[in-house]
Amino acid sequence: MGITDEKTLGGKRVLLVALPGYPTGIIRQMEALGACVDYINDKPNDGFICKTLGRLQIAIYQKVIDKYYFKRIDELKCNHYDYILVIRGEYTTINALIRMKDVFPEAKRVLYMWDGLHKQNTKGMEKKWDYYDKVYTFDRIDYEENKSKLSFLPLYYYGEYLPKDTKESNAADFKYDVSFIGTGHADRVKVVKEVMKQCKKNGKKTFQYTFMPHFLVYLKNKLLNRDFRGVKKSEVHFQMLSFEQLYKVYSDSRCIVDVENPGQHGLTMRSIETIGLKRKFITTNKDIVNYDFYNPNNIMVIDRIKPVVDVSFFEKPYEELPCDIYEKYSLKNWVLQVLN
Numbered sequence: 001m002g003i004t005d006e007k008t009l010g011g012k013r014v015l016l017v018a019l020p021g022y023p024t025g026i027i028r029q030m031e032a033l034g035a036c037v038d039y040i041n042d043k044p045n046d047g048f049i050c051k052t053l054g055r056l057q058i059a060i061y062q063k064v065i066d067k068y069y070f071k072r073i074d075e076l077k078c079n080h081y082d083y084i085l086v087i088r089g090e091y092t093t094i095n096a097l098i099r100m101k102d103v104f105p106e107a108k109r110v111l112y113m114w115d116g117l118h119k120q121n122t123k124g125m126e127k128k129w130d131y132y133d134k135v136y137t138f139d140r141i142d143y144e145e146n147k148s149k150l151s152f153l154p155l156y157y158y159g160e161y162l163p164k165d166t167k168e169s170n171a172a173d174f175k176y177d178v179s180f181i182g183t184g185h186a187d188r189v190k191v192v193k194e195v196m197k198q199c200k201k202n203g204k205k206t207f208q209y210t211f212m213p214h215f216l217v218y219l220k221n222k223l224l225n226r227d228f229r230g231v232k233k234s235e236v237h238f239q240m241l242s243f244e245q246l247y248k249v250y251s252d253s254r255c256i257v258d259v260e261n262p263g264q265h266g267l268t269m270r271s272i273e274t275i276g277l278k279r280k281f282i283t284t285n286k287d288i289v290n291y292d293f294y295n296p297n298n299i300m301v302i303d304r305i306k307p308v309v310d311v312s313f314f315e316k317p318y319e320e321l322p323c324d325i326y327e328k329y330s331l332k333n334w335v336l337q338v339l340n
Helices: 023-032 048-055 059-075 094-103 125-131 140-145 188-201 215-224 243-251 269-277 286-290 311-315 323-328 331-338
Strands: 013-018 036-041 083-087 108-113 134-137 176-183 206-211 253-258 280-283 299-301
Touching: 013 023, 023 036, 023 331, 059 094, 094 108, 094 125, 108 125, 140 286, 176 188, 176 243, 188 206, 188 253, 243 253, 243 269, 253 269, 253 311, 269 280, 269 323, 280 311, 286 299
Parallel strands: 013 036, 013 083, 083 108, 108 134, 176 206, 176 253, 253 280, 280 299
Antiparallel strands: none
């Protein structure tokens, strides 16, 4: 399937299992390619307790998740699916996967992991791989270490949210010189604050929006994460920005900052979004130099322990990439590849 194909999925039916939020754009893209899509939330509800008990894989709660999946599958049992695409797969139990295979025997079952195997929430994920026909990972290192079982496919950017004009403007035209929008975890807030501090010191305009999914998560970090103890409640937000708001800030920024999870090698959504937005990028992910879109004029790699921002990076204009690179990392191409 080529990235220029239209209605490639015409007549196909897809069952998408994923966490809320991100599937909206994926579903729209699949439908634009001609598919009929049904959706299942990857867990019974989005509450803090459900998320915590599911992540801890407590046996009694696993039965609750099984019951939830069996009910949803039973509601859809009359449908014929060509593909079942599970994104992340953290809460999707083996019993649920077996039930899907029994009820939808002709469907090709695909798992896409956008978390690295080092993370707590991917614990035991390898045991589920055999219940899928194909398993993709966004992490290049995980792929290199498991080539016989995994396929490699980086994340994507949403074309529908891109500003009409993504060309590089004069520095004075940008509302912000550097911006960060992301969840506060591990040492991310500490590193971002240091980057912003250096940028402000050099007269750069900054924007920072740190999201926390729940006040209890904030308290947990305050108590257990020494890198978080200096973070005030007024410095975090408990309301996630919409994709429209997020892309608006990014399009108003000359440069975007990213700090990946410690130990993570796969490129975050933010990393790929800068491609579509045609914005400069500051990141702590050293593996980015191994990707085909890496350009030191557009991307600055900094050390997360001792981050140093070279302000001359802001003086150089963004350099356009080949057209096929922009197409390669689009959501459209991601959908065609993951269902290939």
